[in-house]
Amino acid sequence: MTLLELDEVKVHFPVRRGILFDRTVGHVYAVDGVSLSVSAGQTYGLVGESGCGKTTLGRAVLRLNEITSGRVVFDGTDLAALPAEEMRRARRRLQMVFQDPLGSLNPRQNIESVLAEGMAAHGLGADRAERRAKILEILDRVGLPAGSLSRYPHEFSGGQRQRIGIARALVLEPDLVICDEPVSALDVSIQAQVLNLLEELQDSLGLTYLVIAHDLAVVRHISDVIGVMYLGSLVEEAPSDALYSDPRHPYTRALMSAVPVPDPEVEDTRERILLRGDLPSPAGPPAGCRFHTRCPWRQPERCATERPELTDVGGGHRVACHYAAEIAEGTLRPNRELAPPILHQPGTLTGFEAEAAEAAAEPGAAAGPEAGPGGPPDGGPGQGPQPLIP
Ligand SMILES: Nc1ncnc2c1ncn2[C@@H]1O[C@H](COP(=O)(O)OP(=O)(O)O)[C@@H](O)[C@H]1O
Ligand code: SF4
Ligand SMILES: [Mg+2]
Numbered sequence: 132m133t134l135l136e137l138d139e140v141k142v143h144f145p146v147r148r149g150i151l152f153d154r155t156v157g158h159v160y161a162v163d164g165v166s167l168s169v170s171a172g173q174t175y176g177l178v179g180e181s182g183c184g185k186t187t188l189g190r191a192v193l194r195l196n197e198i199t200s201g202r203v204v205f206d207g208t209d210l211a212a213l214p215a216e217e218m219r220r221a222r223r224r225l226q227m228v229f230q231d232p233l234g235s236l237n238p239r240q241n242i243e244s245v246l247a248e249g250m251a252a253h254g255l256g257a258d259r260a261e262r263r264a265k266i267l268e269i270l271d272r273v274g275l276p277a278g279s280l281s282r283y284p285h286e287f288s289g290g291q292r293q294r295i296g297i298a299r300a301l302v303l304e305p306d307l308v309i310c311d312e313p314v315s316a317l318d319v320s321i322q323a324q325v326l327n328l329l330e331e332l333q334d335s336l337g338l339t340y341l342v343i344a345h346d347l348a349v350v351r352h353i354s355d356v357i358g359v360m361y362l363g364s365l366v367e368e369a370p371s372d373a374l375y376s377d378p379r380h381p382y383t384r385a386l387m388s389a390v391p392v393p394d395p396e397v398e399d400t401r402e403r404i405l406l407r408g409d410l411p412s413p414a415g416p417p418a419g420c421r422f423h424t425r426c427p428w429r430q431p432e433r434c435a436t437e438r439p440e441l442t443d444v445g446g447g448h449r450v451a452c453h454y455a456a457e458i459a460e461g462t463l464r465p466n467r468e469l470a471p472p473i474l475h476q477p478g479t480l481t482g483f484e485a486e487a488a489e490a491a492a493e494p495g496a497a498a499g500p501e502a503g504p505g506g507p508p509d510g511g512p513g514q515g516p517q518p519l520i521p
Contacts, residue, residue: 134307137203139166141165143163159414160363162364166441172339178350181410188343188360190227195227225306227309228293228297230313230315232296232299242281242283249302266302272335272336273298275298290324359380404427418436
């Protein structure tokens with residue numbers, strides 16, 4: 132059963148200028164037509180580099196960002212069309228967990244008061260004693276001692292604070308939890324613990340998750356389905372295993388190639404695709420395929436003029452690339468004339484890759500015909516190709 136369905140959701144922020152007359156001079160196309168669905172009891176992982184619109188999309192589901200157009204259907208109701216008071220009530224069932232959920236809290240508010248606040252606002256628990264009983268139950272579920280109740284945010288470690296953030300969402304008995312970069316601020320050793328906790332809670336409480344992260348490794352193990360976002364829209368979506376074993380979109384391939392492989396033999400020989408430049412500005416996104424300014428497979432026809440639709444290529448695998456089939460078959464090679472170089476391994480460039488890298492290293496060489504605004508201005512050695520994920 133589908134619990135959450137987004138239909139062509141757009142969130143455009145107006146860019147205003149002027150002192151006397153506040154004029155709208157353009158828009159930031161932060162989310163620009165996203166359609167996806169999340170099944171009840173499952174986890175949808177949303178990945179993409181910083182600035183591609185993930186947080187804006189998550190906030191739009193809760194209407195913390197106003198939706199410019201499109202539908203957000205939650206359990207049969209279009210949230211985008213709900214009056215404010217009904218939306219406020221609906222929000223109990225949709226909760227968000229942030230990167231540092233306690234960062235913005237009043238340091239003088241103890242944990243019991245933090246957790247009871249939302250319950251009281253939504254009329255949960257008849258009195259203080261009932262609320263306390265519920266809070267204690269949830270604290271136990273997230274692995275925090277009962278003594279945490281009277282303590283203050285600064286007394287907790289990063290991992291514990293994230294557990295409190297999760298508890299704050301769970302005391303409201305939500306159906307859907309949107310986790311925005313839930314472990315990005317934590318040490319790697321703690322990340323796994325928090326991700327395991329999220330999985331346990333999903334199993335025991337029947338929760339549905341939308342997990343947002345810039346790091347593919349984070350969403351990999353907990354997601355049933357993964358969507359890859361680039362500059363405001365989805366470029367690929369597939370069941371988790373299919374996305375990892377058979378990434379189809381050039382952008383997904385580049386993202387995957389930035390994730391190290393534990394087997395040293397594979398790690399030494401695998402293909403690595405390094406993209407040039409930064410994400411173009413969402414205030415002036417490239418025409419046609421939004422990825423064409425950085426795509427190694429870019430073709431002279433269609434890519435710069437025609438926006439590819441997210442198309443089902445079988446088995447629930449959707450890809451937005453005009454040449455996905457040819458790239459998968461191997462009949463289309465990276466474009467020598469138009470594309471930035473692909474590097475297989477530092478120091479072992481061959482053929483056209485070496486040639487292209489050499490050309491890029493020459494002072495004054497172009498960074499590619501239409502490198503993004505943040506791209507290297509002269510393609511010089513210090514500003515060569517950059518990995519997508521630091
Ligand atoms: N309130 C806002 N007003 C204008 N631009 C915004 C606002 N919020 C986010 N943006 C812009 O929208 C784009 C997407 O941001 P965000 O959703 O935070 O990306 P991500 O979470 O993927 O890093 C960015 O360019 C960001 O600067
Ligand atoms: S449509 Fe063209 S530019 Fe876009 S991803 Fe496919 S090959 Fe690359
Ligand atoms: Mg974000």
